[in-house]
Amino acid sequence: MYKNLLGALAVAGLWLDGVAARRRLSCRDDLNTFITKQNDISLKGVLANIGPDGSKAQGAAAGAVVASPSKSDPDYWYTWSRDSALTFKVLVELFIGGNKSLQPKIEQYITAQAHLQGVINPSGGPDSGGLGEPKFHVDLTAFTGSWGRPQRDGPPLRATALTIYANWLIANGGTSEATNTVWPIIAKDLAYTVQYWNRTGFDLWEEVNGSSFFTLSASYRALVEGAALAKALNKQCPDCETNAPRVLCFLQSFWANGYVDSNINVNDGRVGKDVNSIISSIHTFDPAAACTDATFQPCSSRALANHKAVVDSFRTIYTVNKGRTAGKAAAVGRYSEDVYYNGNPWYLATMAAAEQMYAAVYQWQKIGSIKVDAMSLPFFRDLVPSIATGTYAKNSDTFTSVIKAVTAYGDDFINVVKQYTPADGSMAEQFDRETGAPKSAVHLTWSYASFVGAIERRSGVVPPSWGEPTSNTVPAVCEAPPSCDSTMTFNVKVTTVPGESIFVVGSITELKNWSPADAIPLDASQYTSSNPLWTAKIKLPAATNFDYKYIKKTNDGTVIWESDPNRSATSSTGCNSSGTLNDQWR
Ligand code: NOJ
Numbered sequence: 071m072y073k074n075l076l077g078a079l080a081v082a083g084l085w086l087d088g089v090a091a092r093r094r095l096s097c098r099d100d101l102n103t104f105i106t107k108q109n110d111i112s113l114k115g116v117l118a119n120i121g122p123d124g125s126k127a128q129g130a131a132a133g134a135v136v137a138s139p140s141k142s143d144p145d146y147w148y149t150w151s152r153d154s155a156l157t158f159k160v161l162v163e164l165f166i167g168g169n170k171s172l173q174p175k176i177e178q179y180i181t182a183q184a185h186l187q188g189v190i191n192p193s194g195g196p197d198s199g200g201l202g203e204p205k206f207h208v209d210l211t212a213f214t215g216s217w218g219r220p221q222r223d224g225p226p227l228r229a230t231a232l233t234i235y236a237n238w239l240i241a242n243g244g245t246s247e248a249t250n251t252v253w254p255i256i257a258k259d260l261a262y263t264v265q266y267w268n269r270t271g272f273d274l275w276e277e278v279n280g281s282s283f284f285t286l287s288a289s290y291r292a293l294v295e296g297a298a299l300a301k302a303l304n305k306q307c308p309d310c311e312t313n314a315p316r317v318l319c320f321l322q323s324f325w326a327n328g329y330v331d332s333n334i335n336v337n338d339g340r341v342g343k344d345v346n347s348i349i350s351s352i353h354t355f356d357p358a359a360a361c362t363d364a365t366f367q368p369c370s371s372r373a374l375a376n377h378k379a380v381v382d383s384f385r386t387i388y389t390v391n392k393g394r395t396a397g398k399a400a401a402v403g404r405y406s407e408d409v410y411y412n413g414n415p416w417y418l419a420t421m422a423a424a425e426q427m428y429a430a431v432y433q434w435q436k437i438g439s440i441k442v443d444a445m446s447l448p449f450f451r452d453l454v455p456s457i458a459t460g461t462y463a464k465n466s467d468t469f470t471s472v473i474k475a476v477t478a479y480g481d482d483f484i485n486v487v488k489q490y491t492p493a494d495g496s497m498a499e500q501f502d503r504e505t506g507a508p509k510s511a512v513h514l515t516w517s518y519a520s521f522v523g524a525i526e527r528r529s530g531v532v533p534p535s536w537g538e539p540t541s542n543t544v545p546a547v548c549e550a551p552p553s554c555d556s557t558m559t560f561n562v563k564v565t566t567v568p569g570e571s572i573f574v575v576g577s578i579t580e581l582k583n584w585s586p587a588d589a590i591p592l593d594a595s596q597y598t599s600s601n602p603l604w605t606a607k608i609k610l611p612a613a614t615n616f617d618y619k620y621i622k623k624t625n626d627g628t629v630i631w632e633s634d635p636n637r638s639a640t641s642s643t644g645c646n647s648s649g650t651l652n653d654q655w656r
């Protein structure tokens with residue numbers, strides 16, 4: 071009897087196990103079905119947004135990637151250098167992976183970028199910082215409205231997309247195309263990166279003017295692989311090799327006690343946990359790398375601890391994450407303090423969280439072991455509660471359970487995306503933090519590209535190495551690049567009376583960021599009534615675009631500004647160069 075009861079219980083248990091297994095299996099089947107379908111929709115979604123013949127990009131130039139067909143609320147009918155380069159990185163990888171139909175698109179992108187590099191815009195001209203302009207009209211003309219500029223991630227991101235392609239050309243009989251068509255574009259992007267990486271600029275979200283982890287990560291990768299490409303093509307990449315280790319050194323300073331502080335050198339009032347850092351880790355993922363902390367590889371202890379910190383920061387603030395406690399995937403946004411459209415989860419951010427997991431799994435399989443240390447232990451504990459620090463070899467049970475749990479964790483982020491993607495597979499930019507309904511720009515190219523990119527990793531398709539294994543040593547002392555200054559003479563003719571003085575103030579640090587209290591005084595020693603000249607020599611970074619105005623201060627502290635609009639100018643090109651601005655007060 072007793073025996074029978076046990077037996078019956080055992081049978082019932084087995085039966086229950088079977089149900090659970092079948093349920094698990096059917097969940098995974100569901101997910102796989104979704105992924106197959108959504109991947110196809112996403113690739114088509116990307117192509118529909120590329121001119122000239124994309125169905126949603128009518129009127130866009132050949133090779134121009136439209137960010138979204140949305141023309142109002144928000145107006146994304148522009149081509150951003152960042153979105154375009156990240157999208158083409160995915161397309162180039164797919165092309166190399168066998169989708170040869172993408173080659174004409176890649177060629178059109180190359181032609182479009184060669185043209186864009188020459189377009190004079192509010193960030194400057196081709197040699198004076200213009201490559202840092204974030205976005206252009208879809209017909210490839212300059213956008214001149216006010217915007218968070220410059221953004222210095224565009225050039226290195228484009229260099230990377232094109233370098234992957236150039237290396238493929240070299241390996242496939244296309245060395246002359248690589249040399250004559252692709253390299254000249256890459257060379258300009260690398261020259262920009264060399265010259266400007268140590269300057270502040272706007273982050274990838276176009277909001278914060280400082281030093282962005284993402285921009286510096288992209289710069290590092292581009293310089294390393296760019297220097298190697300130059301060698302392969304017998305070309306020069308001036309100062310790429312000297313600057314790369316400096317960038318790597320600087321990148322270390324974003325590590326803030328257990329996570330990456332995504333924006334530094336700026337007082338942004340944020341904790342710094344931002345999916346910026348996760349997108350960086352997947353961008354600099356190198357399939358040949360170990361789990362290197364210095365380069366924040368997806369499987370590194372730092373990047374895993376950071377993944378947990380960033381994902382956890384969204385768990386309690388979004389209603390859609392109710393019940394999604396640590397260890398379960400969650401909807402991920404840009405950063406917790408975000409207020410854009412009220413601050414919501416983004417598809418591309420949630421996909422990035424998935425992609426890091428797949429990339430890490432790839433690395434552990436390749437390396438053949440998993441190391442759990444004090445820094446990464448909390449990440450692993452969420453997924454495998456019994457785990458302890460140690461190194462687990464491929465044949466161990468712990469290795470197997472971690473691989474299984476991390477893969478399932480990655481899949482679970484895709485389940486979140488699945489839950490909030492409409493039945494027709496269209497992907498907007500965001501989904502509502504409370505209702506999960508799609509929000510902001512419709513058919514966002516970057517959302518679609520992020521889906522395709524993550525699914526590539528999930529299926530074990532990886533890009534070529536960018537050279538991380540031989541470029542991951544951090545210099546003992548961080549070195550700044552030598553400064554490259556221009557001395558600009560500001561001459562303004564303005565009639566003044568005793569007690570009045572003239573100052574200049576403007577949009578860059580050297581011109582005191584528009585702070586009238588800190589404005590730079592001009593000198594009146596050459597002033598005569600027939601030549602009322604006020605003058606100052608000011609050191610500015612060379613080849614830099616800036617806005618400025620003169621102001622008049624009176625003895626009683628009154629400040630009188632020149633009339634609108636702001637003046638704009640570019641400092642002279644070349645280190646130790648000089649230039650003169652001759653102005654008339656207005
Ligand atoms: C538009 C930018 O693209 C977006 O990232 C930003 O949050 C908003 N402007 C608000 O500054």
Ligand code: NOJ
Nearest residue numbers: 137150152153274275276
């Ligand atoms: C706003 C995002 O913050 C920015 O990263 C992106 O480049 C633009 N939208 C266009 O998609």
